[in-house]
Amino acid sequence: MNKLTRNFIVLIGLALPTMLHAQFINSDQWAMTDALGRKASGYEIAGGKKKDKFVAMFYWTWHQGNDDTTYQVKNITEIVREHPEAMKDYNHPAWGTKRPGFFYWEQPLFGYYKTTDPWVLRKHAEMLADAGVDAVFFDCTNGSLTWQDSYEALLKTWDQAQRDGVKVPKIAFMLPFGPVPNALVSLRQLYQDLYKPGRYKDLWFVWKGKPCIMGYPDNLTDTEEDREIAEFFTFRPGQPDYVDGPKRDDQWGWLENYPQHGYVKGSDGKFEQVTVGVAQNAGPETNGHCSAFNLPGTFGRSFSQRNGFDPRVDGYLYGWNFQEQWDRANELDPELVFITGWNEYIAGQWLPEHGWTGDPFSFVDQFDWEHSRDIEPNKGWGDKGDVYYLQLIDNVRKFKGMAPPEKASAPKTVRINRWADWDNVTPYFKHYKGNTLHRDHRGRYDRYYTNTTGRNDIVGAKVARDDKQLYFYVETADKLTSPQDRNWMMLFIDTDRNKATGWNGYDIIVNRVNPRGNQAVVERNVGNRWEWEETAAVPFSVDGNKLTFGVDKHVLGLGAGAVDIEFKWNDNMQENGNIMDFYVNGDAAPGGRFNFVYSAK
Numbered sequence: 144m145n146k147l148t149r150n151f152i153v154l155i156g157l158a159l160p161t162m163l164h165a166q167f168i169n170s171d172q173w174a175m176t177d178a179l180g181r182k183a184s185g186y187e188i189a190g191g192k193k194k195d196k197f198v199a200m201f202y203w204t205w206h207q208g209n210d211d212t213t214y215q216v217k218n219i220t221e222i223v224r225e226h227p228e229a230m231k232d233y234n235h236p237a238w239g240t241k242r243p244g245f246f247y248w249e250q251p252l253f254g255y256y257k258t259t260d261p262w263v264l265r266k267h268a269e270m271l272a273d274a275g276v277d278a279v280f281f282d283c284t285n286g287s288l289t290w291q292d293s294y295e296a297l298l299k300t301w302d303q304a305q306r307d308g309v310k311v312p313k314i315a316f317m318l319p320f321g322p323v324p325n326a327l328v329s330l331r332q333l334y335q336d337l338y339k340p341g342r343y344k345d346l347w348f349v350w351k352g353k354p355c356i357m358g359y360p361d362n363l364t365d366t367e368e369d370r371e372i373a374e375f376f377t378f379r380p381g382q383p384d385y386v387d388g389p390k391r392d393d394q395w396g397w398l399e400n401y402p403q404h405g406y407v408k409g410s411d412g413k414f415e416q417v418t419v420g421v422a423q424n425a426g427p428e429t430n431g432h433c434s435a436f437n438l439p440g441t442f443g444r445s446f447s448q449r450n451g452f453d454p455r456v457d458g459y460l461y462g463w464n465f466q467e468q469w470d471r472a473n474e475l476d477p478e479l480v481f482i483t484g485w486n487e488y489i490a491g492q493w494l495p496e497h498g499w500t501g502d503p504f505s506f507v508d509q510f511d512w513e514h515s516r517d518i519e520p521n522k523g524w525g526d527k528g529d530v531y532y533l534q535l536i537d538n539v540r541k542f543k544g545m546a547p548p549e550k551a552s553a554p555k556t557v558r559i560n561r562w563a564d565w566d567n568v569t570p571y572f573k574h575y576k577g578n579t580l581h582r583d584h585r586g587r588y589d590r591y592y593t594n595t596t597g598r599n600d601i602v603g604a605k606v607a608r609d610d611k612q613l614y615f616y617v618e619t620a621d622k623l624t625s626p627q628d629r630n631w632m633m634l635f636i637d638t639d640r641n642k643a644t645g646w647n648g649y650d651i652i653v654n655r656v657n658p659r660g661n662q663a664v665v666e667r668n669v670g671n672r673w674e675w676e677e678t679a680a681v682p683f684s685v686d687g688n689k690l691t692f693g694v695d696k697h698v699l700g701l702g703a704g705a706v707d708i709e710f711k712w713n714d715n716m717q718e719n720g721n722i723m724d725f726y727v728n729g730d731a732a733p734g735g736r737f738n739f740v741y742s743a744k
Contacts, residue, residue, distance in 0.1 A: 167310040168573050170273040171545040173737040174709050176642045177533040178526045178722075179460065184540045186547055193544040199348075200271060200312065200518075201397060201484030202279035204293035206258040206587060214588045215239070216255045217246045219490070220511050220523060230437075233494065233504045245489040248509040249523040252726060255587040258293040258486075262582035262594060264300040266726070267519075268311045269575060269734055271485070274532065275539040278348040279312045279485070280357060280397075284319050284381070287328035291336070298343045305346070307577035313348035317397065318358035320383040327362050334372050353377040357395055379407070379416070385423055386431045398423060398483045398516075400431050401448040401467050405475045414477040419468040419538075421483065421516035421531060422446070424508055428500070435505030436490070436514040443513040459513040460527055462534045469538045480542060482535070486519040526722055529736065551743035557607045557614040559684045559691055565605055565616050572604040572739045574732035576620045594728065599623055599632060599714040601732035606710070606741040610703045612693040615653075617712050617732075619688045626658045630716045630729070632690055637709040637738060638699050646673050647722045647736075648709070651699055653692070655719075658683060663692050667700075673720030709738035 175183040222229055222237045229235035238246075247255065256263045271279065283289045294314070301311040316333055319326040337343070338354060347354045359380045363369040379395040382388070388404035389396070395406050396418040405414030425431050426441035434441065442448075445458035447467045452458065472480050490509040499505035509515045512523065520529040549570040557564045579597030586592050600620035607614040615634060624631065634653040642648035645668040652675055656664040663683040666675035683692035696703065715729030725731040733739060 166308060166573075168272075168308045168575060169310075169546055170275070170733065170737065171540070172548045172740055173273070173733050174640070174740050175533055175536060175736045175738070176648060177530050177736065179530055180642060181530075181533060181537070183533055183537045184545075186545045189540040189543075189545045191544050192546060193542075195478050196543040197277045197479040198275060198539050198543065199278040199280055199315075199479055199481045200276045201317070201482065201487075202281055203484070203487045204258045204281045204290040204297065205288070206256060206486075206489075207290055207293045208257075210585075210588045211241070212585075212589055214241055214244075216586075216588050216590060217244065218250060219246045219248050219506065219509075222246075223511065231503065233492070238492065245491055246506070247488050248490065248506075248511055248515045248517075249488070249521045251486065251488060251517075252520040252522055252528055252723065254592050255590045256592065257584065257586060258290070259296040260582070260584040260586075260592070261296065261300045262580060262584065262592075264297050265304055265578055265580060267486070268301050268304040268309050269578060270519075270532070270726075271312050272310045273734060273737065274536045275543055276312045276482075278315055278355075280315045280317045280348075280481070282487070283316050283329055286319075287325040287332070289316065289329050289333060291332075294337075298346055301346060302343055303577065304575075307575050308573070309575055311346070314343075314346050315348040315355045315357065317381055318356065320381050322359035322361035322380075324362070326359060330356070330358055330363075330372060331368070334368075334375065338375060339371070350377045350379070355379060357381045357397075382406075383433075385425045385433060395481065397481060400425055400442060401464075402471050403468060403475075405477060414475055416479045416481055417472045417475045417477040419465070419472050419480050419482045421462070421465045421518060422514065423464075423516075424514070433507075435493075435499045435501035435507050436510035437501050437506045441514055444515070445513060460524070460530050462531060465531065465534055466538075469542075473542065482518070483516055484518070486517055488515075488517055488519075520723070520726065522723075528723060529726070533736070548740070548742070551741065552607075554609050554743075555607050556609045556612075557616075557691070557693065559682055559693065562686060562689060562691075565607070565691070568605045568607045568616075570605075570741075572606075572732075574602055574604070576600060576602045579730050596715045596717055596728040598628070598729060601712050601714060601730050604710075604712055604732065604739065606708075608706055608743060610696075612695055613699060613701070613706065613708075614691065614693040615710075616689070616691045618690075619714075622687050623685055623690060626654075626685070628657075628715070630655075630719070631657065631714065633713045633716065635711045635713065635738075636699065638701060640707060640709055643671075644668075645671060646720070649711075651694075653681075653694070665694055665698060705742075705744045707740075707742045709740050711738050 226237040229237045253263050305311050356376045360378045382394040382396050385400045395416045398420045399418050407415035422444045423442040424436040445453035447463040453463050490506045493499045493505045518531045552569045579600040582594035603618050605616040635649040636651040637648040638650045652666050662680040665679040667678045679698045681692050713731045717728040718724040726735045
């Protein structure tokens with residue numbers, strides 16, 4: 144088989160849908176409100192799906208390796224909080240003795256993980272899919288490192304997630320910012336190990352008909368292998384500068400100051416790509432060019448080129464910088480928005496002789512709550528650790544548009560022990576199968592993580608109604624465990640869709656207290672805290688992997704007419720009263736702060 148035939152077969156394979164994968168689950172109609180009271184846009188704001196709109200996310204696979212397990216993880220925020228004087232002393236013992244080393248600006252929600260941990264990778268697959276991210280670009284811009292252990296683990300995990308109905312982002316690589324020898328090493332290695340054999344080809348990000356790579360083809364030679372590589376990819380060389388914009392017609396950016404440039408202008412005058420950043424390690428001391436993030440005045444999360452710095456003490460939470468960049472992207476209206484970024488988290492501590500100008504040392508890419516650019520939720524901000532995740536979701540929905548909501552079927556009385564009564568009830572709120580896997584993996588340095596809370600794998604739900612009751616149905620991938628298990632199959636209901644009432648908006652909870660015989664306990668929230676009082680006990684029925692019950696509308700505080708509620712199923716919550724637990728433990732459908740929406744006249 145000659146190379147043209149082989150490449151033709153590979154590319155045709157990219158265009159054909161695989162029959163191995165389950166129908167992808169669409170998160171468009173899920174509702175979400177964050178701890179700041181901000182709601183993710185719905186269809187009435189975002190409108191219908193727009194043609195040829197894509198979102199890519201910068202993603203770091205470099206959290207791997209054979210760490211020294213006697214070395215303790217170092218968190219800059221914690222160190223500076225406990226030892227503020229350490230910022231003036233490179234040799235302060237709080238920094239440790241193994242240098243230069245890498246420091247976290249904060250602890251990720253899933254701990255100081257490695258990107259070889261399947262449990263974390265599965266969480267990332269779902270969260271990015273739920274946010275509407277179409278592609279991730281792996282950071283391989285340093286030397287010839289491609290972090291193969293991590294990308295192999297990710298591809299294996301995301302391939303299975305895709306089979307479980309997760310519309311996982313496609314993958315691509317960002318190589319060094321120039322046609323340097325190291326970049327050519329990486330390019331050839333990736334082609335030989337991944338692309339030429341056609342491995343995981345249904346996970347490749349295809350752009351303009353070919354697999355996309357942010358790399359330079361300039362130093363490819365005239366050998367047969369290099370000619371194959373030149374023909375195989377759509378090359379979009381990375382442009383590193385935050386100020387000057389593209390130097391050539393085929394470049395893409397990764398991070399810029401506002402107002403960002405458009406990249407690769409088509410014959411129709413439209414741009415292919417625009418960057419959107421959470422923050423920029425740049426500032427007045429370097430005329431907006433790349434600098435250490437701990438220099439005064441750098442363009443952190445709370446900074447806006449139009450309005451200055453958010454004056455609030457917690458201004459870093461509100462994302463002025465991120466929103467300003469999104470506004471610019473919408474103004475330029477490109478095909479693809481490239482976002483920096485998801486999960487970098489670490490930074491080196493460099494002295495002036497290393498080429499950076501911080502005094503007495505520099506944290507370049509990440510530094511603290513204000514001076515960092517990770518969207519992945521973190522632990523340090525408590526119940527506000529996911530505010531940038533919601534801001535991402537809101538802007539992606541407005542940029543790409545949304546699928547219209549499915550209408551609820553006609554009113555129907557459901558008999559609790561007659562499962563056939565549910566057959567024609569819509570919508571069917573589908574959720575991911577296979578996400579209750581257990582965790583048993585080493586983290587970075589001295590950390591090791593286990594999580595065995597995955598239990599009942601929630602895969603779908605329905606709601607029905609008549610004049611007197613709402614009926615709830617849920618099913619799991621396998622037979623349900625005992626109703627006497629702790630925190631078994633809890634249903635959270637936001638009856639008024641108002642987050643100012645109830646615990647994080649949830650006014651009603653069912654099964655917080657274990658069922659009594661064949662009666663499920665219904666409780667109403669007290670005082671908008673994790674406090675509940677019983678209001679009813681209702682008959683429930685279990686048949687293998689299915690659970691159903693009905694609740695009188697007056698118990699829910701609803702009238703006989705229209706219904707407009709949000710709800711979530713959760714099994715095996717561990718930290719009662721901590722909403723961030725929905726991301727971490729057991730199974731939540733839908734995940735995190737998302738809720739299903741049931742609206743019916």
